[in-house]
Structure formats: C-alpha cells, structure tokens
Amino acid sequence: MSRKPCCVGEGLKKGAWTAEEDKKLISYIHEHGEGGWRDIPQKAGLKRCGKSCRLRWANYLKPDIKRGEFSYEEEQIIIMLHASRGNKWSVIARHLPKRTDNEIKNYWNTHLKKRLIDQGIDPVTHKPLASNTSPATLKTSEFQDDDSNRDDQSQSGSMSPKSLPPSSSSCNLPEISSSDETPKIDGSLSSKKRRFQRSSSTSKLLNKVATRAASIGNILSASMEGTLLSSTTLSPCLIDDFSETSQFHMDEFDPFSQPSEHTIDHMKDDNGMNFDLNSSEYDFSQFLEQFSNNEGEEAENIGGYNQDLLMSDVSSTSVDEDNMMPNITGWSNYLVDYSDFVYDTNQDCDAKNFI
C-alpha cells in the first residue's frame, strides 16, 4: 500500500527555478500567505509540485533568510549541537535564526565535516579518529577537577542519558582555527582566527552550571512524574557547589559566555529562587511557579544572540508542566554541551589547570 508521490503529475517542471517562477511564487505568497502548498502551483500559475514550491520558499525565497558565509559562532554552535543532537538539522536550525536546515546540512557536509576529519575527529561521534581512548578515560584523566568535580563526573550517572552529550570526551570539539586547510576569503576569516581565551575556572564554572542544570532537570522530571521523594538523591554537585557559586569571578567571561553568566544570575538571586536543593523541604511547586513567573520578563530583559540561543529552549515556557520538562531538559542539555565545548576550546586544556 505505497502512497502516491505528491509530485507525480504531467508536465511538472523540475530543476532550477527561474527568476520568473520565483517572482510568481513570491507574489502569490505575499498575497495569500503560506500554507496549502498543494494548491499553490495551480493558483500561482506554476508548473511545479507543491512540495517543490514549499522548499523553494522555505530554503531560498523567504525574506528573513540569512545567506552567505557562516560566522565563527555559528560554526561552533553547529558543531556543538551536532555533537549532542546528531543530524537533526531542523533542531540545529532552530538555534540559528535565519538559517535553514538545508543550508546548515549543506554547510556541515561540505565544510565542517571535512574540517573535523582533517583534525582527526570523527564527524559522527565527535570522538578522535582511530583512538582507543574512551570518553570516560579522557574525562577522568584530562578533566579531573577538585573533589566536587570528580563528583560531577560520578554523578553523571544520575543524569538522564539524554542529558549527557554523546561526545563527553574532552578536547574533541575542535577549534576552527586559521590554520584550516580550506581558508575562506571573506569577512568571517578574522573571526575564525579568534580563539577563546577562557580561564580554567571559567570552564570549571560552566561545567558545574551544566551539571546543576541537568540535575535540576532530573529533579523536575521526578517532580512531574510524582516520583520525587524527600530522599531523592541530589547531585553532589548541587550539594557541594551551590554555595561556591559566588566565588567565581564572572568578569572573566567574554561576550560569548554571557548565557552562562546570565544563567548563574538566573539561578541565584535575580529571580529570588530558592536553590537550596540540599533541603529535603525544597518546594518544587514554588520553584515551578517562580520559574514560570520569571521566565517571561527574563527573556525580555536579556539581549544578544547567545542569550537568545540559550533561552530558546525555555523562552516559550509557561506554567504548563507538559512543556516545562522538555524545556528544562533542553536547557540543561544545552548547558552540558556548551560547558563541554568551552572546556574543549580552552587552550589550557590541561588537567593541571583543574587541580
């Protein structure tokens, strides 16, 4: 019972679109709006199938599409998200405003994938090619922190598998450096030469934030499912580190790390949230209420691309608990990914710095 292909039809044109066809499609959509793609060709006077029209519009003609060279930040975001999400181009595209999934997919296949391979990284697993070193080994040998950080790693077992980036091996995500074999002659070249100059404490902090976020996600999950007990094991990170938060010097952050700075603040006093998760009396309903109350204005107050990126998973959060959990999970996933990324791109990627 195979379905009839939608684009089977007599005299339907295929291949590259002409300017005239584009004009007809744009004109029709401007007048009638998107949707009803099957009927559009006939109504717009196009000898194309509806699907082809939709793709042409979505990938090329839509006015808010950003075209041209990918920025350094965009590249890093793609690599990060690919490491955690795989070939989920539409998901990745949601984090890159004005970029289409098709464009990202093409860019990955033609540029980033090769670059990773050139740098000895498996573009599928984001692990070193031809390496026997397990991520766990790398983590413990290269990313060993103080006691709390060791706890961070050991507690990762309490995190949902989804929360863990597939590529937890440190230093796997490559830096896009100017030494790339395929240099681009464009405005983004200079940005490609930039390197993140983050201190080890920054990486450390971000890792902790990520772990906390993941833990909060788990706790919320348990709360949603009604399985949260007062004895629910909390992340050692949460237990040990929340009191330490204020020790970190946030002024170390560069603009790209602002989301985490925001996150720290978000998790601290700004929202007046009680994050004393050590307490068995922690009130999750209060947390949910506070979170939902603060979410809207938070989203308005923060500015900048990366904040948008960070918050995109939670920006639509309402009091609706069904939506809450995926958002929290996405948020924690992002932080975990981002934390790993920051660590990986840190030039001081050396265990000594964390001891």
Next chain:
DNA sequence: AACAGTCTCAACCGCCTCGAG
C-alpha cells in the same frame, strides 16, 4: 584553450509524523 577532477549547494526523493475526518 581544453579537459578532467573536485566542490558547492539548490533541489529532489522518499519516509515519517500528525491532525482531520
């Protein structure tokens, strides 16, 4: 200049999801 090999990316294909009836 001509040709072959390589690269890029718009477009296509086929499967999947989800909502309507």
Next chain:
DNA sequence: TCTCGAGGCGGTTGAGACTGT
C-alpha cells in the same frame, strides 16, 4: 480506531562553478 493527506525532515543527487594540469 483507522485512513488519508499535508507538511516536515534527512539523505541524496546533479548541474554549474571552480581548480589543477
């Protein structure tokens, strides 16, 4: 509950551009 179809998604293709010889 089932069927159908629109729209979405990821993989693949192929025409044109580019590069090397």
